[in-house]
Amino acid sequence: MPNDASPTVPTALDLTGDVVALTRALVDVESVSGNEQPLADLVEQALRRHDHLTVLRDGNVVLARTETGAPERVVIAGHIDTVPLAGNLPSWIEGEGEDQLVYGRGSCDMKSGVAVQLSVAAACERPVRDVTWVFYDNEEVEAERNGLNRIARTRPELLAGDFAVLCEPSGAGIEGGCQGTMRVEVELRGRAAHSARSWMGENAVHAAAGVLGRLVDYAPRQVEVEGLTYREGLNAVDIRGGIAGNVIPDRCVVAVNYRFAPDRDAAAAEAHLRAVFAGYDLTVVDVAEGARPGLDQPAAAAFLAAVGGEPRAKFGWTDVARFSAMGIPAVNYGPGDPSKAHADDEFCPAAEIRSCREALLRWLQG
């Protein structure tokens, strides 16, 4: 495919051809969160052409199930939405042969992973373990809109399984579990006064020196959980204070984000922060618990063997935590460098797309 190819928007998806071409076709159907319907339609139509799959549609979530009666069922999920465009559609290719890179919005996060799912779903007619393929919407926006979240709430039986793989970009390596995230606000109160008579007031911004000092002095944990090492972080992500250029501020708020290893739940994370900020007024704004890697589960063994390589801990929060909350061990595994997700120059190496496809096939065909 020449570098200057300018594909038109596809009107059908061929799941049986080259998986890199399929990636480009998916990228070329714009599907910014909230606008997934055209792509969900194409995915549904393409899957329905394969008789070994039972296809269900629920809003813009598409599910495809094999029903071989195998003793084990695995869930392989990916989201079809992207963050907003940045002048990076339609897709393009840079490099040649084994070094080809697919560029364009969603190429990394995560239409290359979706292409792997679709290609393997079509190819694998008689898997040794039954598969529930999940394609869902609104992952890049608030949790209430998340399609996987909605199905888990309304039709959890559709997500039942012994093990789950989320095809988020992980550099074609296994990233186990994920860290939790908690956001708290530390509020400092003072007393306003004219800055010409500052001794009549009490400066709330100056009081934040102590809070920032504790953050500077903080030594984050590195914790081993089920064989993977998680590296925590505690950071101010926002600070605001001030009324006017001639007034002593009476209020300052420091927003702090705690990323915590999956050996801690929400209550333990909160207790830890209350100890770190003892003496300060702390409010929990939001929390999402992490997920244990679950790599010691029997269901994970065959997957690890088929994929190979050394599993790593996942630092960012992903939807694997939703499976974890349902009691299903889950890992991240997909093509693309996670640090390129959401980047304007987002891309995915073609070689990783192909290697992920082959690994999933190995695992499912036994």
Next chain:
Amino acid sequence: MPNDASPTVPTALDLTGDVVALTRALVDVESVSGNEQPLADLVEQALRRHDHLTVLRDGNVVLARTETGAPERVVIAGHIDTVPLAGNLPSWIEGEGEDQLVYGRGSCDMKSGVAVQLSVAAACERPVRDVTWVFYDNEEVEAERNGLNRIARTRPELLAGDFAVLCEPSGAGIEGGCQGTMRVEVELRGRAAHSARSWMGENAVHAAAGVLGRLVDYAPRQVEVEGLTYREGLNAVDIRGGIAGNVIPDRCVVAVNYRFAPDRDAAAAEAHLRAVFAGYDLTVVDVAEGARPGLDQPAAAAFLAAVGGEPRAKFGWTDVARFSAMGIPAVNYGPGDPSKAHADDEFCPAAEIRSCREALLRWLQG
């Protein structure tokens, strides 16, 4: 005057009657900055009825001069605008007899002072020192709109004199000079990163800990200048930093206000702040130099004797600094508690209005 009096808006000013009634009349003509024309018209018309005064009008600035040929000329100035209303018009009276308080927008800052000016201007037909009475607009807004500033720039000869009194509220005591004010921004730079991998970034908000620490440790000077003690202040008046709840901030800005005694000029104030924040990136946003009290000047002696009491240092910045910049010693002297300026429950004690009027008359009549 009963407490429940509901005065109508006056259509003329009587400068020869009771000075407290005149204060209420001035308060009842709304003159929020930018809307001074109706009041400037009334002031001009009232002054023109007194033949011993030469009246000039320049925009909404009204000047009235005696021309007795006395060897000395003093400038007595006040602004006729107010900050916006807060449901505090028309004026009202609380208390009885010597304890009467005049309430309403501008009663303290500074229509009671303007009433004293107008009453004394009318009463004092043959002063022992010539007087230039100045009534100006737009003191409560940005310096470029300030009427006194405009006259000083375009017709400085009108403000020439040996000594100046600004009738800003000073509790009917002499407040000498004023402190300078400088606003600087200290900018911290870091490197953005996803907060799940905070070690890839550099937190600019954490870097502000050092800046706030220096402010907390700072010991402000108390300086005696020409017999008055000035108390300085160095305060963060604003802090902003943060991109999103999951991003390590790459920038944080601390706005700092330095109120400095009039023994320092702008250059000395800046040098001091650069020393305090050595190692940090500091930008001067704005500066207004202070004014030395000038109470050791010969022109001040008769004023001090006539008014009596112990002069105090002025902490807030006022237009006395404009006179100081023209080489004219200037003091603040007027009725009303400066801490009530701009307050919703702004008021002025009637007794202070009367005592200021008597003191000015004593001084001018020799």
